[in-house]
Amino acid sequence: MSDVPTSWYNVLPDLGFELPPDLPSPRADTTGLKLQIPPTLLRQELDRRRLLPVPPEVLQRYRQWRPTPLRRALAFEHALGTNCRLYYKYEGGNLSGSHKLNTAIAQAFYYQRVGATCLTVGTGAGQWGTAVAAACAMFGMRCRVYMVRSSYEAKPGRRTLMQALGASVIPSPSQRTEVGRLALRESPQTGGSLSIALAEALADTGEPGVHFCTGSGETYSLLHQTVAGLEAQEQMAALADPPDVVVGSLGGGSNFGGLALPFLGTMLRGGREVRCVSVEPSACPKLTRGRYAYDFTDASGLTPLQKMYTLGHTFSPPAMHAGGLRYHATAKLISALYHHKLIEAAAYPQRAVFASGLSFARCEGIVPAPESAHAVHGAAVEALAADRRNQRRSILIGVSGHGMFDMAAYQSYLDTTMTDATLSEQDIARSLARLPEQPATRSLDSAPSR
Amino acid sequence: MNDEQNVRQLVLDMLVAEGHGNDSATLQVALAEGGLSLSSLELVRLLVSLEERLGISLDDASIMNARFESVDDIVNLVTQSA
Numbered sequence: 211m212s213d214v215p216t217s218w219y220n221v222l223p224d225l226g227f228e229l230p231p232d233l234p235s236p237r238a239d240t241t242g243l244k245l246q247i248p249p250t251l252l253r254q255e256l257d258r259r260r261l262l263p264v265p266p267e268v269l270q271r272y273r274q275w276r277p278t279p280l281r282r283a284l285a286f287e288h289a290l291g292t293n294c295r296l297y298y299k300y301e302g303g304n305l306s307g308s309h310k311l312n313t314a315i316a317q318a319f320y321y322q323r324v325g326a327t328c329l330t331v332g333t334g335a336g337q338w339g340t341a342v343a344a345a346c347a348m349f350g351m352r353c354r355v356y357m358v359r360s361s362y363e364a365k366p367g368r369r370t371l372m373q374a375l376g377a378s379v380i381p382s383p384s385q386r387t388e389v390g391r392l393a394l395r396e397s398p399q400t401g402g403s404l405s406i407a408l409a410e411a412l413a414d415t416g417e418p419g420v421h422f423c424t425g426s427g428e429t430y431s432l433l434h435q436t437v438a439g440l441e442a443q444e445q446m447a448a449l450a451d452p453p454d455v456v457v458g459s460l461g462g463g464s465n466f467g468g469l470a471l472p473f474l475g476t477m478l479r480g481g482r483e484v485r486c487v488s489v490e491p492s493a494c495p496k497l498t499r500g501r502y503a504y505d506f507t508d509a510s511g512l513t514p515l516q517k518m519y520t521l522g523h524t525f526s527p528p529a530m531h532a533g534g535l536r537y538h539a540t541a542k543l544i545s546a547l548y549h550h551k552l553i554e555a556a557a558y559p560q561r562a563v564f565a566s567g568l569s570f571a572r573c574e575g576i577v578p579a580p581e582s583a584h585a586v587h588g589a590a591v592e593a594l595a596a597d598r599r600n601q602r603r604s605i606l607i608g609v610s611g612h613g614m615f616d617m618a619a620y621q622s623y624l625d626t627t628m629t630d631a632t633l634s635e636q637d638i639a640r641s642l643a644r645l646p647e648q649p650a651t652r653s654l655d656s657a658p659s660r
Numbered sequence: 661m662n663d664e665q666n667v668r669q670l671v672l673d674m675l676v677a678e679g680h681g682n683d684s685a686t687l688q689v690a691l692a693e694g695g696l697s698l699s700s701l702e703l704v705r706l707l708v709s710l711e712e713r714l715g716i717s718l719d720d721a722s723i724m725n726a727r728f729e730s731v732d733d734i735v736n737l738v739t740q741s742a
Contacts, residue, residue: 231701231702232702234698245704246700249707249718249724250720255701256704324724324725325725
């Protein structure tokens with residue numbers, strides 16, 4: 211691999227269908243509209259060119275740690291006893307420790323270009339918060355991070371890293387915003403949720419120059435993340451072993467999308483067949499048990515509505531250790547791909563996931579983030595299933611980040627206090643009952659394309 | 661060429677074409693009463709279409725700093741950028 215891709219891959223012209231339009235929030239003030247997102251990011255969502263150029267200022271930063279390594283997991287293959295070939299793309303080798311820096315840098319660049327001096331963000335596991343804190347530090351901007359309280363308390367190291375980068379880190383729910391105060395009144399001991407943290411970050415933008423940096427599930431975020439998939443395509447082509455299966459963990463959708471979309475696009479243009487498998491926690495099963503519906507993107511109930519696979523914006527998952535996968539829904543792009551049967555989804559309980567994560571760490575020398583451990587486990591399941599069919603598959607795993615800030619989670623697995631929370635149909639039905647009123651059926655609801 | 665009246669009519673026609681009203685005359689009344697009621701993406705789609713139709717380039721910072729309450733706000737942005 212000689213260099214970093216100079217363009218991002220835009221899957222939209224290859225889809226053969228349009229994404230369902232966002233709808234204005236039925237509860238928001240509709241008497242005026244002020245953009246919260248830099249127009250260039252929204253222009254990227256409307257662009258139908260297949261390759262969109264990476265700005266030189268962003269490319270310069272990418273070159274500090276990219277291209278990221280793609281390695282064959284031979285020891286892990288041996289431990290599994292599989293005949294499949296497992297490769298992993300490792301995105302943890304940067305300051306933020308995860309793939310999220312790929313889009314955080316791009317977003318910070320575009321926000322600064324329209325006059326932003328401070329970004330506010332909501333973060334679950336802390337990866338997005340750390341990435342934006344790092345990006346703000348690079349571009350000389352301030353940063354305020356609303357971190358889900360349970361993660362804030364469980365991951366003091368990640369909190370310290372964000373503070374070291376110059377960010378203010380606030381446990382959410384907080385007393386600083388109306389959304390936070392309401393959540394604390396309803397449940398004083400709550401550990402918080404990502405949707406509340408997002409709503410607090412959005413509310414804390416009253417000062418001039420302060421902007422809410424939405425997060426990593428927007429279509430433009432997935433676009434920026436394709437730098438990982440494009441690199442992986444070239445790296446696996448150089449090995450003459452392109453993947454039959456691409457496996458990534460699914461939270462907001464950017465990790466999975468970033469790795470899978472370039473491979474999927476090649477297939478959609480008539481190229482090599484590939485199965486793209488997203489892996490989510492059984493405790494937050496938006497694709498496997500959620501509903502494809504218009505929903506708010508956070509708990510405030512004020513955001514525009516996006517059509518997504520969702521468990522409901524009021525959904526609060528049971529205790530689990532992959533904070534980055536706790537989001538109630540997933541990206542509208544990933545949701546549309548699943549609706550059209552272009553990708554697959556699997557859900558696994560966390561103890562099995564951590565067992566695979568530890569095995570991978572012992573074999574390969576990288577402790578995967580709990581989120582990434584879902585992909586590792588999903589790939590192991592895929593490999594063993596292929597073995598039973600006497601198929602020798604090439605499988606690509608997205609190891610989106612390292613787990614060095616997640617030792618409390620790994621400790622709970624080791625001391626057997628970790629449990630597999632069960633999620634009943636009633637639990638899901640309760641939050642789905644609070645979905646906003648659905649608009650009239652739109653064209654996307656037609657029969658899936660394949 | 662890009663005088664206010666022409667731009668206003670163009671904006672109204674584009675909004676009707678996007679399904680925001682039956683005709684531009686009734687739409688103008690509806691917007692005055694209820695605001696534009698566009699999502700951010702719809703607004704930028706409209707602005708991009710205007711750029712293409714009028715051969716202009718709208719400044720991102722100007723768009724970001726504007727508040728769009730009526731068709732007039734879009735017309736003002738466009739005519740000031742022309």
